[in-house]
Every structure is written in C-alpha cells, then in structure tokens.
Amino acid sequence: MAESTPTSTPQRGPERRPDLATNLRVAVLRLSRRLRNESTLEVSEAQHSVLSALFHLGPMTPGKLAEHDHVQRPSMTRTVASLEERGLVTRETDPVDKRSVVVDVTAEGRALVKEIKRRRNAWLDKRLAKLTAAERQVVAEAAAILRRMVEQ
Amino acid sequence: MAESTPTSTPQRGPERRPDLATNLRVAVLRLSRRLRNESTLEVSEAQHSVLSALFHLGPMTPGKLAEHDHVQRPSMTRTVASLEERGLVTRETDPVDKRSVVVDVTAEGRALVKEIKRRRNAWLDKRLAKLTAAERQVVAEAAAILRRMVEQ
DNA sequence: TATTGTTATACTCTATAACTATA
C-alpha cells in the first residue's frame, strides 16, 4: 500500500516529474515567505516569535525563550531588550532565584500579536476565497495533517 | 456552497476553534522553519535563493535577481559578492551593455543546489512516510493547490 | 537624463567567548 503513493525523490531517472516532497517543499517555502513578507507589521520575525511564544505559553525566562526559538541566549538577550525598549514585553528578576529573569508580554504586545495574526489570516483568506469549496476542503484536511506531522 | 467551508477569521465570537486560515498559517510557518533550519548546508537562505534562481531560470543580472527575491540592489550586490568569493557563481560584464553584469551559477553551485534539495526532500520524506497513503494523497493534492494559489 | 551597479553607512539578527551575579 505504501508504495502506491511514492514520497521519495527520484533516484533512478535523471529528471522526473516533481514528486510529493518537491511539490510540498516549494509550496510551503513560497507560501511562508509571502506570509512573512507581506503581512507583518513593525516587528521582525524574531521579535514576533518571542511575542507569540509569550502570548500562547505565558511568561518565560530568556533561556527558555532561546530554547524555544532554537537560538543562543545572547541572541535572545538582544531580542528581548529591543522588545522591552518598545514596551512590548516586561523583564523582572525572579525573587526566588535572583539569577533568573521572567519575561512577559504587555497589553500592547498582545494587541500586536493579534493584529499580525489578523493580517496574515486576512492575506490567506483573500487567496483561499478564490479556490473552490472542494479545494478548500482538501487544503483544510492537509493543514491538519501537516500540523500533526510537523509537531512530532 | 461557499459558506459551507468558512475561510475567514472568526469575528463574532471572542475565541473560536482554529479556522482554516489559522491552521494553514501555523502549519506552513512551522514546516517552513524546520525545513530551512534542519536541512540547509553551508549557505544562508538568501544565498540559496540566488543559487536556486540561477539554477532554474538561467543567468541573470544582479538587478533581476534583486527583483526576483524582493530585495534592494545593494543587498544583492553583497549576496552575489559572497557567492562569488566562494566560487558558487561567476560575474561577467555584459559586452553589449557595459553597465550590466551577468551572474551565472558554477558547477559547484549547481551541485550545492541539488544537495540542499536532496536533503530537504529527504527530511520531508522521512516524515511523509509516517502518514497513511490516504493522508499522503490529501497532502499531494493540497500541495498542488497551494503552489497554484501562491503563484497567482 | 536615465539606468545599472557599487560604495558608504547603519541597523538587526546571529554566533562564540568571556564575564558577573547567584546558587
């Protein structure tokens, strides 16, 4: 059964028709690029990622944020500092362990996360609206499958 | 018929179940991030984009490359310079219009593009292989739909 | 004049290494 839908890059021929992996790779990379470039506001992607993590997961230390975003701690120090300067997050020393700092998103930060989400969804909605209902159904099912796949 | 598959961000309720745009947005942004981070070799995404454009579309001026990648020309000057230093592209003055420069990808550059594509597809294939055949079929159809959608 | 590309300059994100404060 598994081989009825080949997933691998062709190895036997020199240049075959694009396979599933290639189609998915191109679709995802292009769509993500447009999403990032055309519907972000005044924050960089690095800043947005931090705001979004704090928004969805709650207050966190810079170390945890660095781990979450797969960046080094000094990089996160700078990103958090820039967000604090702009009033989008707060930094407070942990009273129990005074080495630690707890970062939290401010009301303004929350509003910005929501606004960016709204813009990105609006950008997508405009394009999804041009598909047929059947196509949207396929995309909806695939989105659920891919979310599950990427989170494993 | 169109309203049987709602695409819009919910406006009437305070927090509804994730809609299609949200699901797709999260799936695409996370998948693209893992694809970029976990299966790239020794070139940045900016450099890879240039190599890939030259590989697939043929020799091009820095101006055309900048336009293709939606960056400013001075940025492309730097990226092309770094690629030339590493022997991945060549730069030659156009004999007809001596203001222009023609950039082309070298054999080494081509090999690198193929290797990165191979790695990214392999990374995806490993995950796609864990899906059922029916799920892969849905993802394949969605990839085709999304490629068409994003290119409009 | 207009166009192509580069240089000058600055800002952000990234990294590694070394440092401070606390545990």
Added chain:
DNA sequence: TATAGTTATAGAGTATAACAATA
C-alpha cells in the same frame, strides 16, 4: 562548581543615500 544572563566582538543580511560608469 554550575547556572542564568549579559557584555564584547564579529559576521551576514537588510536598508537608504550617494556615487561612478554607461546608455
């Protein structure tokens, strides 16, 4: 000693403004 975070420093990508060469 070990850990959390920062500072020091450097490299890459991005931008705008100004410049050179060519059309």
